[in-house]
Amino acid sequence: MFEVYVHVPFCMRRCGYCDFNTYTATDLGGGASRTNYANLAIRDMCLTRAWQEAHGVHEPAASSVFFGGGTPTLLPASDLARMLQAVRDTWGVAPGAEITTEANPDTLDDAYVAELADAGFTRISFGMQSAVPHVLRTLDRTHTPSNVEAGVRAADRHGLRSSVDLIYGAPGESLEDWTTSVRTAIGLGVNHVSAYALTVEPETKMGRKIAAGTLPKPDDDDEAAKYEIADRLLSEAGFQWYEVSNWARPGHESRHNLGYWRNVDWAGIGPGAHSHYNAALAPAGTPHTDGFRATGATPGEPVEPAGDTTTAAVRSWEIAHPKRWAQAMELGRVPWQDSETINPTEAGEEELLLGLRLRDGFDTTALAGAIPESAWSELEKEGLIRMEGERAVPTLRGRLLNDTIITRLMQYV
Structure with missing residues (x-):
């Protein structure tokens, strides 16, 4: 998508x-x-x-x-x-x-x-x-x-x-x-x-x-x-x-x-807008020279490589102030403020954060090697989640204490 x-x-x-x-x-x-x-x-x-x-x-x-x-x-x-x-x-x-x-x-x-x-x-x-x-x-x-x-x-x-x-x-x-x-x-x-x-x-x-x-x-x-x-x-x-x-x-x-909560691809247009791409991009070490950071004195300074983008998702964000955003495009380049790669471990963490906000829940098999079954069992006993097959769905109490659930699970990943 x-x-x-x-x-x-x-x-x-x-x-x-x-x-x-x-x-x-x-x-x-x-x-x-x-x-x-x-x-x-x-x-x-x-x-x-x-x-x-x-x-x-x-x-x-x-x-x-x-x-x-x-x-x-x-x-x-x-x-x-x-x-x-x-x-x-x-x-x-x-x-x-x-x-x-x-x-x-x-x-x-x-x-x-x-x-x-x-x-x-x-x-x-x-x-x-x-x-x-x-x-x-x-x-x-x-x-x-x-x-x-x-x-x-x-x-x-x-x-x-x-x-x-x-x-x-x-x-x-x-x-x-x-x-x-x-x-x-x-x-x-x-x-x-x-x-x-x-x-x-x-x-x-x-x-x-x-x-x-x-x-x-x-x-x-x-x-x-x-x-x-x-x-x-x-x-x-x-x-x-x-x-x-x-x-x-x-x-x-x-x-x-x-789509945001499921981490699909999206393009953000306009000052401060974020974009997210799961697809493989340029070879490792290739500078994103057609994007640029605006933290320097001159709009248009090339963005440094975001790392090995052959296996990682990429998130970018555009210059926040409309005037500087507009000035940057005069140079004919995507007006990125900066970008970052999201490695597979970080991607898994984001899926956990997002999935546990959804009625669809989070597929616990996705992090089965990191989060033990006992962690999910304890959360279920405390009434914070409900297991629907392999998916962990927050209860009403779990929605109110969503940050608590995430904090406890993130220690494993």
Whole structure:
């Protein structure tokens, strides 16, 4: 399988909790404005495809395409359509592919959604976060609950699937507030819900307020209780969990995100985007001279060899700042910040980390020579996993204590 991710780094304003690679208009000088972003992203696609061909990476047509951010829907729908067409022209898009854009509910209307549908989009992921006004204010979100509903209804009219993202654990959010948000999401009639515990990063606006004592720190027990509420309400409504933070009606799982968790190949386009290739690449010791690191003074400095890439997967990441990313492409090279190889041992560790987040579970035979059967037995006795044949599946308690499971198993690998 092969997927394409397109990062659109623009936001109207930076939410207080967000540490993603996003920028407002005032953050940027020339070189990567909203008006020319689609052209730059298409250039990135062409350079990436040329790099793949030069290194023997031959991918099938994309089975999914995902526009994330940032707020992709800050761009005109015609720009998203042009970038999607460029994916078709560059790699091809498989019949029946899942094509998603994230959306801030404030940034689209019926006409915008209609244009997305005409372009071939199949799914919109709305950043709902909460249905409670005071929680939205704490999170610095600008939309209202009614805007979320309007967006979902527009998607319904034009035949697009809808997903909503929720965040739990915001300062001042009660259990009743969270219950209201989950019930509201279900009531929208969407077929996919993501629910993420609030993570407070020190350098964010919210992180500084919590450090100063003007906002309370999220509480682990409170977040666990809210996770259990979400799981119960969503299960009662016909949703099934398929990844620790994701629930869907059967058949409506996010194929794109499942690809990440299953470590398929993907190309990341845009500032800060990551790519991942399992295929054999260049002979050992061959410099990736058509990628480059940006840590030096001059954009375009060649990336040093990532090691023996004949047997290892490769992960790369692009320059984070849009202006430097744009400047780098003027040199005609893939705008990599850097890259790394993933050897077979590391790949096995990643499969363990990812597999134990999935309803499909982790195939314990994959690391049978490293992890003893007794380790799995102990986890099962403690109610953290359930063995389904050779696969270890986290229980509800195991989902809540997923990091504990991983820590205990990683000592063996």
